[in-house]
Amino acid sequence: xxxxxxxxxxxxxxxxxxxxxxxxxxxxxxxxxxxxxxxxxxxxxxxxxxxxxxxxxxxxxxxxxxxxxxxxxxxxxxxxxxxxxxxxxxxxxxxxxxxxxxxxxxxxxxxxxxxxxxxxxxxxxxxxxxxxxxxxxxxxxxxxxxxxxxxxxxxxxxxxxxxxxxxxxxxxxxxxxxxxxxxxxxxxxxxxxxxxxxxxxxx
Numbered sequence: 208x209x210x211x212x213x214x215x216x217x218x219x220x221x222x223x224x225x226x227x228x229x230x231x232x233x234x235x236x237x238x239x240x241x242x243x244x245x246x247x248x249x250x251x252x253x254x255x256x257x258x259x260x261x262x263x264x265x266x267x268x269x270x271x272x273x274x275x276x277x278x279x280x281x282x283x284x285x286x287x288x289x290x291x292x293x294x295x296x297x298x299x300x301x302x303x304x305x306x307x308x309x310x311x312x313x314x315x316x317x318x319x320x321x322x323x324x325x326x327x328x329x330x331x332x333x334x335x336x337x338x339x340x341x342x343x344x345x346x347x348x349x350x351x352x353x354x355x356x357x358x359x360x361x362x363x364x365x366x367x368x369x370x371x372x373x374x375x376x377x378x379x380x381x382x383x384x385x386x387x388x389x390x391x392x393x394x395x396x397x398x399x400x401x402x403x404x405x406x407x408x409x410x
Contacts, residue, residue: 218251219251219252219291219350220251220252220351222249222250222251222252223249223250223251223252224250224251224252224253224254224293225239225243225250225252225253225254226254226256226295226353227239227253227254227255227256228256229256229257229258230258230274231255231256231258231274232273232274232275233274233275233276233277233281236253236255236281236285237281237284239253240253240285240288240290241288244288244289250290251289251290251291252290252291252292252293252350252351253285253290253291253292253293254292254293254294254295254353255292255293255294255295256295257295257296257355258271258274259271259274259275259294259295260296261303262301262303263296263301264297264299264301264320264322264356265297265299265300265301265319265320265321265322265323266296266297266298266299266300266301266304266322267301267303267304268296268300268301268304268305268306268339268340268343269303269304269305278347279347282347282348282349283348286348291350291351292348292349292350292351293349293350293351293352293353294344294349294351294352294353295352295353295355296352296353296354296355297354297355297356297357298324298325298327298336298354298356298357298393299318299319299320299321299322299323299324299356300314300322300323300324300325301321301322302322305339306335306336306339307323309335310323310325310332310335310336311323312332312377313325313326313329313331313332313333313335313377314326314332314376314377315370315374315375315376315377315382315385316374316375316376317370317371317373317374317382319356319368319369319370320356320368324370324374324376325393326376326377326378326380326385327389327392327393327395327396328376328378328380328392329376329377329378332377333396336396337396337399337400340352340397340400341400345400352397354390354393354394354397356368356369357389357390357393357394358390369386370382370385370386372386
């Protein structure tokens with residue numbers, strides 16, 4: 208406070224969060240939420256693990272139709288029960304993602320988990336990534352994202368779930384440099400969605 212204070216996060220972002228079973232579907236989530244409310248257990252935010260998507264990992268950024276056939280109704284139902292919804296994802300983009308081809312020129316030279324790695328230092332790539340999130344998620348009631356797989360792996364293990372040091376990014380940064388700041392850059396990318404109105408967490 209003596210140095211000017213900081214940004215105050217939304218109170219629900221500081222509250223109780225429940226992260227649900229990865230293979231769960233809309234019906235299961237509804238039952239869980241009803242149970243929490245009926246037992247008066249406080250919970251502000253419901254988090255969906257990666258399989259809310261049709262493919263993960265890498266990410267398709269599209270709802271899995273067999274588990275969430277009507278995302279709009281699902282989101283509205285949770286909102287009516289007083290829950291914010293948080294989606295688990297990362298920035299490795301699966302070929303089935305709707306914006307895959309559009310963002311291809313703004314990705315690293317090496318795939319991670321079989322997906323494109325967004326270069327968060329390329330404004331046009333960030334614009335595409337953010338624009339999709341704004342339209343498909345924020346505008347439809349999603350309150351936050353859990354940004355996964357943005358911590359740095361060791362050289363020996365990076366190839367399995369991250370990008371190696373030899374990766375070249377369109378911005379001119381190599382994999383070793385990008386690995387040091389990737390988590391921060393992805394959080395910044397998400398934080399700037401909707402004028403800082405969402406809650407972003409990373410691991």
